Amino acid sequence: MTIHAKGITVALFATCINDVMFPGTPKAVVQVLERLGCRVEFPLDQTCCGQMFTNTGYFDAAVPNVRNYVKAFTGYDYVVGPSGSCVGAVRHQHPMLAEHARDAGLGRAVDEVVARTYDLSEFLVDVLGVTDVGAYFPHRVTYHPTCHSVRVAKVGDRPYRLLQAVKGIDLVDLPAADQCCGFGGTFSVKNPDVSVAMASDKARHVMETGAEYLVTGDNACLMNIGGILHRENSGVKTIHLAEILAHTEGGDR
Amino acid sequence: MTAQAQRRTPAPPPGTYLGMPKFQKNAKEQLANEQLRKNLRHATGTIRAKRAARVDEVPEWEELRLAGEAIKNRTLRHLDTYLVQLEDSLQKAGAKVHWARDAAEANRIVVGLVQAKGVDEVVKVKSMATQEIELNEALEEAGIAAWETDLAELIVQLGHDRPSHILVPAIHRNRSEVREIFLREMKQYGTPAPEDITDDPAELAGAARRHLREKFLRAKVAISGANFAIAETGTLVVVESEGNGRMCLTLPDTLISVVGIEKVLPTFADLEVFMRLLPRSSTGERMNPYTSMWTGVTPGDGPQDVHVVLVDNGRTNALADPQGRPALRCIRCSACLNICPVYERVGGHAYGSVYPGPIGAVLNPQLRGIGHEIDQSLPYASSLCGACFEVCPVRIPIPDILVHLRKEVADHKRGKPKLEPTAMAAAGWVLADHKHFELAERVAGLAARALPNTTFLGPLPWPASAWTRARDLPMPPPESFRKWWRTNRGEEQQ
Numbered sequence: 130m131t132i133h134a135k136g137i138t139v140a141l142f143a144t145c146i147n148d149v150m151f152p153g154t155p156k157a158v159v160q161v162l163e164r165l166g167c168r169v170e171f172p173l174d175q176t177c178c179g180q181m182f183t184n185t186g187y188f189d190a191a192v193p194n195v196r197n198y199v200k201a202f203t204g205y206d207y208v209v210g211p212s213g214s215c216v217g218a219v220r221h222q223h224p225m226l227a228e229h230a231r232d233a234g235l236g237r238a239v240d241e242v243v244a245r246t247y248d249l250s251e252f253l254v255d256v257l258g259v260t261d262v263g264a265y266f267p268h269r270v271t272y273h274p275t276c277h278s279v280r281v282a283k284v285g286d287r288p289y290r291l292l293q294a295v296k297g298i299d300l301v302d303l304p305a306a307d308q309c310c311g312f313g314g315t316f317s318v319k320n321p322d323v324s325v326a327m328a329s330d331k332a333r334h335v336m337e338t339g340a341e342y343l344v345t346g347d348n349a350c351l352m353n354i355g356g357i358l359h360r361e362n363s364g365v366k367t368i369h370l371a372e373i374l375a376h377t378e379g380g381d382r
Numbered sequence: 383m384t385a386q387a388q389r390r391t392p393a394p395p396p397g398t399y400l401g402m403p404k405f406q407k408n409a410k411e412q413l414a415n416e417q418l419r420k421n422l423r424h425a426t427g428t429i430r431a432k433r434a435a436r437v438d439e440v441p442e443w444e445e446l447r448l449a450g451e452a453i454k455n456r457t458l459r460h461l462d463t464y465l466v467q468l469e470d471s472l473q474k475a476g477a478k479v480h481w482a483r484d485a486a487e488a489n490r491i492v493v494g495l496v497q498a499k500g501v502d503e504v505v506k507v508k509s510m511a512t513q514e515i516e517l518n519e520a521l522e523e524a525g526i527a528a529w530e531t532d533l534a535e536l537i538v539q540l541g542h543d544r545p546s547h548i549l550v551p552a553i554h555r556n557r558s559e560v561r562e563i564f565l566r567e568m569k570q571y572g573t574p575a576p577e578d579i580t581d582d583p584a585e586l587a588g589a590a591r592r593h594l595r596e597k598f599l600r601a602k603v604a605i606s607g608a609n610f611a612i613a614e615t616g617t618l619v620v621v622e623s624e625g626n627g628r629m630c631l632t633l634p635d636t637l638i639s640v641v642g643i644e645k646v647l648p649t650f651a652d653l654e655v656f657m658r659l660l661p662r663s664s665t666g667e668r669m670n671p672y673t674s675m676w677t678g679v680t681p682g683d684g685p686q687d688v689h690v691v692l693v694d695n696g697r698t699n700a701l702a703d704p705q706g707r708p709a710l711r712c713i714r715c716s717a718c719l720n721i722c723p724v725y726e727r728v729g730g731h732a733y734g735s736v737y738p739g740p741i742g743a744v745l746n747p748q749l750r751g752i753g754h755e756i757d758q759s760l761p762y763a764s765s766l767c768g769a770c771f772e773v774c775p776v777r778i779p780i781p782d783i784l785v786h787l788r789k790e791v792a793d794h795k796r797g798k799p800k801l802e803p804t805a806m807a808a809a810g811w812v813l814a815d816h817k818h819f820e821l822a823e824r825v826a827g828l829a830a831r832a833l834p835n836t837t838f839l840g841p842l843p844w845p846a847s848a849w850t851r852a853r854d855l856p857m858p859p860p861e862s863f864r865k866w867w868r869t870n871r872g873e874e875q876q
Contacts, residue, residue, distance in 0.1 A: 143863050145813060149826050150856060152863035159871075171867045177813040182806060184766060184785055186792030190810035197814070222785075280768035309723045313765025318848040320762065322410045325852040326419075326727045327765070356853025359838050 135166045137257075140202050142210035142219075142246065145177035151348045157375035158211050158249055161262055164377075165253075174201035180218035183226065185315045192230045195223045199238045207256065208246045211371045213278020214347050216248040221281050248278065249371055250287040250346060260294040265378035267297035270368075271340035273331070273354070275347040276309050288346050288370050295373060304334045312353035324353070332357040335365055346370045390503070390527035391518065392542050392567060399734045400750065404759035408732035409724075418554055422729050425553050426720045432666025433717060433773070440662070449655045451777040454711035457648055458701060464613040464646045465692065471616030475678025477688040488640060488693045489520035492605065495638055495689055496526050501602045504638075507620060507627040508532035509607025510548060510714050511640045511693055513736040514749075517605070528605065529571075529597045531626040533590050540567040546730030546738060549664050549716040554729050557581040568593050594626065604630035604685070608641045609713065610656060611690075614649045617677045618690065621660060621670050631674045637685035643692050644701075644710040656713060659775035664715035696749030705786040709744045711776040716741075718770035718780060724763060733760065740770040744783040752791055761787035801845065823865070826858040833857065 139162055143155040159169050179194030198219060202208045210216045220243050227236035253259055272292055278284045292300055311317065311327025318324075331354050335343050343358070345351050348369055355367035402408060412418060437443050457464055469479045482488035496504055504521065506512065506528050518528040518539075530539045537552040538545050541563045545551030552560070564575040564586060573596055575589040606627065610619040618639055620627050631637060647653060661670040679688050700706045719725045719739030730738030734756035735746045743764055747757040761784050770780040796803060812822045838854040841847065849855055 145819065148863045149823055150858050152859060152861065152866055155863045156866065171864075171871070173864070173868075174816050176816050176819045179813070182810060182813075184788065185802070185806060186761075186785070186788030186790070187803075187806045187810070188789050190806055190814075193810070193814035197816070276765070276767035276769070280772065307769070309765050309767035309769070311723070311765055313767065316762065316765045318845070320406050320409060320724075321848040321851065322406070322413050323724055323727055323763075324765070326413055327723050328853065352856060353853065356849070356855060359854040360840075360852065 136168070137166070137207065138168045138170060138205065139207045139209050139252070140205035141169050141171045142175060142202065142208050142215070143171065144210055144212045144215040146349055146352075147211060150352070151369065154211050154348055154369040154371050157369065157371040158209065160375040161249075161253075161264075161371060162209070164375075165257055165259065165262060167257075170205075172201040172205075178215040178218040178223075179226065180215065180222065181314055183218065183222050188226060188229045191222075191226050195226045195230070195239060196235065198223065199235065199242055202242050202246070203238060205242075206245060207252060208242065209249055209252045210246070211249045211369060212347050212349075213248050213250075213275055213282040213284050214349060216246055217277045217281030219243055219246050248282050248284050248346065250278075250284050250291055251282075253291060253374075254287040260290045262291065262294070262374050264294075264374045264376055265296040266373045266376050267299075268341045269299040269301060269339065270342045270344050270373070271301050271303045271335060271338040272306070273303055273310065273335070273343060273345045273350065274306055275345050275350045278346050279307075284346065291370065291374060292344065296378065298373075301338045301340055303338060305330075306334075310350050310354050312350045314349070317353060325357070328353050328357050332361065332363065336363050340365060342366050342368045342373075344368050344370055344373055389522060390525065391522055391529070391571065392539055394519070395542060395544060399736075400754045400756065402734035402756045404755045405732055405734070405763040406759060408734065409728040409763070412728045412732050417556070418729055419727060421554060421556055422726055425550065426726045429550075429666055429720045433663060433720065434666075436662040436666050436668060439668075440658070446655060446659055447775055447777050450659050450713075450775055451711065453647065453652045453655060454776050455708075457646060458644065458707060458710055461643065461646070461701065464648055465643055467613040468611055468616065468646050469692075471613060472678060472690055473616075475616040477616065477678040477690050480689060480691045482691055482693045482695070484695050485515035485693075488515045488691055488695065489517055491691050492517060492638055492640065493520055493524045493526070495636075496521065496603055497524065499603055499636055499687075501526070503527040503529065503597075503601065504603045504605050505529050505531050505597055505601040505630050505634065506535075507604065507606035507630045508535050508551075508622065509605070509640060510736060511607045511642050512605060513545065514642075515640070515693065515695060517640065529594075529601075531594050531598070531630060532622070533587065533624055533626070536590055536594070537563060540564065540571070544731060545736055547716060547719060548714050548737065548739075548741075549719075551730075554731070557583060557586060560586055564589050564593075572596060598626075598629045598633055601630075601634045603636040603638065604634040606630060606637065606639045608639050608645055609660070610653060611641050611646045612648075612650050612653065613646050615677055617650065617675050619653065620674045621657075622672045622674070623665065623670055625672050628672050628674050631676060632684045635685055636687040636689075637676075638689045638691065640691045640693060643694055643697050644712075660713055660715055663713075663717040663773065663775040696751075699751070700745075700748040703748070706744070706748050706783055708778045709741070709748060709780075709783055711778055712741050712745065713776060714741075715775055717773040717775065721769045721773045722764075723767060723769070724765065733763065740764060740780045740784075741778070744778075744780055744787060747787050747790070752787075752794055758791050758794070761785075761791055820864065823862045827860050827862060827865070830858050830860045
């Protein structure tokens with residue numbers, strides 16, 4: 130495999146949920162990006178995109194997250210995160226929050242850094258121009274296009290194209306793939322009954338495919354659907370897109 | 383004689399919309415109804431597929447949506463001008479114009495107009511505005527019977543029920559339920575259903591046609607809403623599928639139309655855009671079967687006494703809020719209801735309003751304010767999946783307005799001792815600075831080390847039960863990514 134990106138420096142936006150709950154995902158991003166020739170940095174100032182606060186109505190609590198994000202990532206040409214939802218929140222909500230804070234300077238800084246923020250799939254396909262990242266994953270996999278990755282970050286079919294290029298993969302279609310899994314951040318605990326009804330339908334569709342793995346580009350959605358799959362002893366495992374892309378022939382999975 | 387016996391029309395269920403508990407509680411009740419979920423899944427799935435097929439036929443669909451958005455935005459920006467123009471055009475065409483600040487005033491005007499005609503019954507075209515102001519009950523209190531003539535509205539009215547969908551208000555009923563309602567109720571209010579009627583849709587529609595026919599031919603006064611009101615010409619437009627609207631709009635001598643002030647369109651040419659957007663978005667048809675337009679009074683043809691009641695009822699509150707204002711672009715197509723995964727599972731009754739679904743969740747708290755529990759809960763009745771915006775023919779950013787209204791609700795609750803503001807303040811502290819965050823990470827890591835063989839957590843007590851009642855929760859691993867990075871990669875970055 131050729132080195133695609135010699136000399137490109139990428140700031141990894143791990144996202145808070147991945148940092149604490151799913152560290153395997155940002156590790157996989159590091160692995161993939163370095164394999165493709167990028168230099169990866171992890172600015173330690175970063176915490177969270179603030180989406181949980183914004184979407185629950187607590188804008189004032191979200192503003193420090195915006196400031197933090199700007200502080201951590203200003204100056205990088207490429208900020209890459211393995212989450213359509215968090216990247217979508219940065220793009221779609223940070224400008225609005227800067228306006229809420231009535232801070233024009235922050236607004237300008239936000240515009241700068243937002244323009245350089247990418248979901249992993251966008252960075253690979255659009256910036257590095259690759260779909261075949263040299264991955265090998267000989268398993269039956271079904272892909273759920275998460276709502277925020279498609280409708281807010283607008284990653285389109287990039288994750289799917291990356292998966293199609295994985296060697297050995299058996300990619301099966303997920304019925305009713307475009308319907309929400311019911312996570313919705315605090316929706317999952319504020320409206321738990323509706324959330325579980327949606328997640329159960331999603332999990333049922335996943336099981337119908339006979340896949341060994343359910344893959345998405347967002348671990349929060351995976352945690353929701355996976356919570357049902359695990360409770361019901363379905364045997365279906367959940368995996369983030371980055372972790373499939375990190376896996377190579379002779380790798381450890 | 384009891385009050386019940388004095389009623390002219392079937393009584394709706396007891397209680398008021400505003401007195402309803404919060405969405406979460408209503409939703410839980412509705413979710414338990416397996417038949418309802420089955421009916422809704424089938425109905426919304428069918429109409430969703432029809433809409434998608436019809437929209438796919440129009441290559442310039444996105445341009446049409448942009449045009450619809452732009453026309454509505456311009457209208458709302460200059461609403462005062464267009465409303466005065468509409469009033470002027472209507473009066474020149476022989477219609478009488480009435481202005482109503484709120485539901486009570488609108489009802490008072492309509493009741494007065496009907497009483498002045500000396501009649502004790504009216505026929506109605508399906509109208510969301512009259513549902514919103516609860517006109518039927520106001521008329522009933524004045525001893526006037528208001529007969530719904532749209533098939534689904536008739537099912538709702540005869541069923542002592544409330545509508546659960548904007549376009550198909552009886553979506554929660556299946557045909558055997560409809561048969562029972564017709565058999566039991568029609569004979570009490572007019573032409574009965576045949577005793578041997580089956581649940582065949584054609585037979586049910588036939589029974590409704592015969593039941594309604596005598597009311598159409600007898601009525602002296604009709605009440606309608608309007609889908610559009612053209613300022614330039616004073617033309618009102620009603621878009622419908624069954625022809626019942628056409629009967630109401632042409633047979634009686636007096637026609638009273640109750641119209642929300644946001645229904646105005648500047649020119650007749652603007653109508654073209656909406657006549658292409660609305661049928662495909664709502665029923666998934668290229669064109670709806672009946673479109674009626676009338677401009678004041680045409681001597682010797684149709685109603686000779688024409689009234690238009692222009693209703694605010696909270697709309698100017700929404701207009702005054704730049705973030706909430708786009709909700710007034712709504713043309714009541716219900717595409718957002720049909721696509722919504724939340725609506726599909728709980729149905730319309732959980733929303734506590736004649737406007738359910740995503741548009742209801744943004745419209746009701748704006749029209750009614752956020753003083754009641756139901757309206758405070760509605761902005762949270764969404765997973766913010768964004769499917770509603772994708773199908774909205776006038777591009778209302780429903781998820782953004784929901785988030786905006788959540789802020790209004792959170793501000794309203796601030797300072798009250800509740801779990802949520804406290805939890806948000808604590809989480810805010812943790813996530814505001816990476817040093818706080820790292821402290822919390824260490825706590826999570828300690829918890830993981832305390833339960834070394836646990837990878838998933840099962841059922842937990844409140845408040846975690848909201849998650850774990852049906853879903854397992856993965857344990858955080860002992861080492862965070864940040865810690866791994868510091869240990870393994872930290873030096874090379876410095």
